[in-house]
Amino acid sequence: MTDATHNSDSEYAIAMRGVTKIFGERPHAALALLHAGHAKAEVQAQTGNVVGLDDVSLDIARGQIFVVMGLSGSGKSTLIRHVNRLIEPTSGEIVVNGTDVLKMSRDELRRFRRTQVTMVFQKFGLLPHRSVLDNVAYGLEVRGLGRRQRLDGAAKWIETVGLAGYENSRPRQLSGGQQQRVGLARALAMDTDIILMDEAFSALDPLIRSGMQEQLIQLQQELNKTILFITHDFDEALKIGDRIAVLKDGAVQQVGRPEEIVLKPANDHVEEFVRDVNKARAIKVRSIMERGAGEGCAVAVPMEARCEDVLPLFAEHQWVGVADASGQQVGRITAKQVIRALARHTPGSVALPEAPPREPERAQERPIRSPAESGSITAEAG
Amino acid sequence: MFPEFIDTRPLRRAVDEGLNWVVRNWSDELEAAASPLLVLLKAIENLLVAMPWWLIIAILVGIAWLATRRWQLPVVVLASLLFLGVMDLWTDAMTTMALMIAATLTAIVVSIPVGVWMSRSLRVRQLVTPVLDLMQTLPSFVYLIPTVMIFGPGKIPALIATIVYAAPPLVRLSDLGLRTVDPSVMEASRAFGSDPTQRLFGVQIPLALPTILAGINQTTMMALAMVVIASMIGAGGLGYQVLQGIGRLEVSRGLFAGLGIVVLAIVFDRITQSFGKQLQARIGLAEGR
Numbered sequence: 054m055t056d057a058t059h060n061s062d063s064e065y066a067i068a069m070r071g072v073t074k075i076f077g078e079r080p081h082a083a084l085a086l087l088h089a090g091h092a093k094a095e096v097q098a099q100t101g102n103v104v105g106l107d108d109v110s111l112d113i114a115r116g117q118i119f120v121v122m123g124l125s126g127s128g129k130s131t132l133i134r135h136v137n138r139l140i141e142p143t144s145g146e147i148v149v150n151g152t153d154v155l156k157m158s159r160d161e162l163r164r165f166r167r168t169q170v171t172m173v174f175q176k177f178g179l180l181p182h183r184s185v186l187d188n189v190a191y192g193l194e195v196r197g198l199g200r201r202q203r204l205d206g207a208a209k210w211i212e213t214v215g216l217a218g219y220e221n222s223r224p225r226q227l228s229g230g231q232q233q234r235v236g237l238a239r240a241l242a243m244d245t246d247i248i249l250m251d252e253a254f255s256a257l258d259p260l261i262r263s264g265m266q267e268q269l270i271q272l273q274q275e276l277n278k279t280i281l282f283i284t285h286d287f288d289e290a291l292k293i294g295d296r297i298a299v300l301k302d303g304a305v306q307q308v309g310r311p312e313e314i315v316l317k318p319a320n321d322h323v324e325e326f327v328r329d330v331n332k333a334r335a336i337k338v339r340s341i342m343e344r345g346a347g348e349g350c351a352v353a354v355p356m357e358a359r360c361e362d363v364l365p366l367f368a369e370h371q372w373v374g375v376a377d378a379s380g381q382q383v384g385r386i387t388a389k390q391v392i393r394a395l396a397r398h399t400p401g402s403v404a405l406p407e408a409p410p411r412e413p414e415r416a417q418e419r420p421i422r423s424p425a426e427s428g429s430i431t432a433e434a435g
Numbered sequence: 436m437f438p439e440f441i442d443t444r445p446l447r448r449a450v451d452e453g454l455n456w457v458v459r460n461w462s463d464e465l466e467a468a469a470s471p472l473l474v475l476l477k478a479i480e481n482l483l484v485a486m487p488w489w490l491i492i493a494i495l496v497g498i499a500w501l502a503t504r505r506w507q508l509p510v511v512v513l514a515s516l517l518f519l520g521v522m523d524l525w526t527d528a529m530t531t532m533a534l535m536i537a538a539t540l541t542a543i544v545v546s547i548p549v550g551v552w553m554s555r556s557l558r559v560r561q562l563v564t565p566v567l568d569l570m571q572t573l574p575s576f577v578y579l580i581p582t583v584m585i586f587g588p589g590k591i592p593a594l595i596a597t598i599v600y601a602a603p604p605l606v607r608l609s610d611l612g613l614r615t616v617d618p619s620v621m622e623a624s625r626a627f628g629s630d631p632t633q634r635l636f637g638v639q640i641p642l643a644l645p646t647i648l649a650g651i652n653q654t655t656m657m658a659l660a661m662v663v664i665a666s667m668i669g670a671g672g673l674g675y676q677v678l679q680g681i682g683r684l685e686v687s688r689g690l691f692a693g694l695g696i697v698v699l700a701i702v703f704d705r706i707t708q709s710f711g712k713q714l715q716a717r718i719g720l721a722e723g724r
Contacts, residue, residue, distance in 0.1 A: 177623075
């Protein structure tokens with residue numbers, strides 16, 4: 054890595070470069086095989102070692118919700134544990150807030166975990182013998198804060214997540230959703246810039262999950278943290294992610310904004326996820342509209358509108374305008390364009406002509422298999 | 436006949452002479468080293484004997500109530516202790532109780548750190564486990580006799596033999612409890628930057644406490660199981676009454692003293708178990724499953 058790349062790394066909250074993790078007895082032999090170009094199955098057959106992460110490079114800009122999506126066994130939980138070094142990589146580089154995590158001593162690592170990153174877990178990881186209040190204050194206690202100070206801090210966050218009145222309950226007395234709110238409050242109480250969320254909502258009922266997602270989005274608007282969110286649920290990724298990385302067998306398949314992934318899946322694996330997704334909800338009209346002021350339209354929708362928002366309008370109107378924040382029309386859209394966008398990746402569809410011209414850099418897909426390429430990926434926080 | 440490959444007689448002689456040498460040259464030092472145990476035992480025994488009977492009953496009934504918050508166990512404890520008093524076994528029971536408490540306290544002080552150490556290192560566990568097996572399966576007379584040779588008959592060898600026999604379950608259960616703490620809680624604690632000491636005292640020990648308490652329960656029971664053997668070398672107490680009963684063919688004496696041991700076992704077993712259950716409920720391991 055050159056110095057220039059190092060400098061640019063500090064713009065990102067989290068930068069991972071060629072991170073590879075091999076589980077097993079002789080990781081370095083397996084790593085050599087992997088570098089020599091052998092497939093993962095081959096490496097496993099030859100050495101008995103399992104490839105957890107395969108040359109993962111990601112750049113996560115500040116203030117983003119960055120979602121890593123993958124099926125179970127894709128290595129996503131392994132990936133998130135590399136950021137705070139709960140798992141040591143076999144090779145690669147991990148830079149968080151401009152500091153190389155892998156070069157930290159034990160003490161530095163503890164200080165780093167106490168002050169810079171915090172984590173929410175799928176299985177909550179609450180201390181069953183402590184009250185909700187003491188659980189939320191746990192991180193502050195580890196940090197060495199006095200009792201009064203940490204309980205004050207904890208009480209505030211308990212209220213924020215909507216658990217006021219439960220301060221003295223034990224975790225087991227709460228429902229799953231409430232327990233995860235405790236987990237979230239515990240992480241927020243640390244007031245770190247970076248929050249790692251490992252399938253934080255996966256253990257919850259669908260309705261509760263949806264409520265938690267909305268709460269997270271809302272909190273994020275106020276707090277503007279960098280959130281690395283792991284999920285196996287593509288809908289969840291689309292709903293909360295500013296950017297999404299799709300992971301399979303420990304390798305990144307595609308990184309991009311939700312619409313990029315829906316509109317231009319990089320390969321069959323990504324396409325499989327996209328197939329089942331409600332595209333009308335995932336695609337924003339501005340990414341498929343005809344740009345330019347053009348003729349004025351009778352009705353207009355904001356830039357952030359999704360396809361499902363404009364569909365009813367086509368019952369009455371040929372064209373629907375798209376307006377920016379000031380109400381100025383910046384583009385327009387017809388039912389045809391919407392249908393084309395929605396139909397493109399629907400199974401059984403016949404070959405279609407290219408979509409209408411879009412803003413070129415948005416349309417570009419970003420497969421980032423090679424580290425060289427990944428260095429050029431920039432963040433586009435919404 | 437199994438063929439004789441080597442002559443083992445020199446080995447046997449070496450062991451016997453080695454022990455004799457230790458007895459001749461080191462028995463004073465060893466006795467001095469073991470004297471804190473004797474001080475502890477004497478202090479507990481003197482306290483128990485000096486306390487009026489009703490106070491001891493009140494304390495134990497009170498503990499039983501604290502452990503369960505119901506009336507059943509306190510009644511059982513009250514009846515058990517009254518039985519000891521009525522059958523004229525009170526002083527002997529106090530002597531036996533003192534031995535049991537002293538052995539258990541010593542076992543706690545020694546076993547829990549060993550259990551912590553075992554839980555952290557596979558190597559240590561591999562080394563300590565066979566030693567524990569040996570302590571539990573070696574017939575107690577085998578180590579009782581050398582101990583008596585070193586310390587002379589009396590309370591010290593009795594206490595040491597009781598500790599040797601009673602400590603292993605506590606070591607094992609401490610190790611088990613610490614190792615089986617929910618890994619997701621441990622991971623969360625690590626993710627928040629806790630150091631090993633914070634994890635041990637803030638997470639591991641509190642969550643392992645029900646298992647450790649089960650170990651203490653086992654230790655008290657094993658200690659009571661040793662009282663008859665211990666009384667052979669001068670521990671006195673209920674075990675001595677049993678021995679005398681057997682020796683004089685006085686079945687009643689042996690029977691009632693034996694029942695006295697049972698009664699003590701029931702009292703301490705139920706009390707420690709109830710505390711364990713209460714603790715589990717508080718931690719949230721038992722309820723809702």
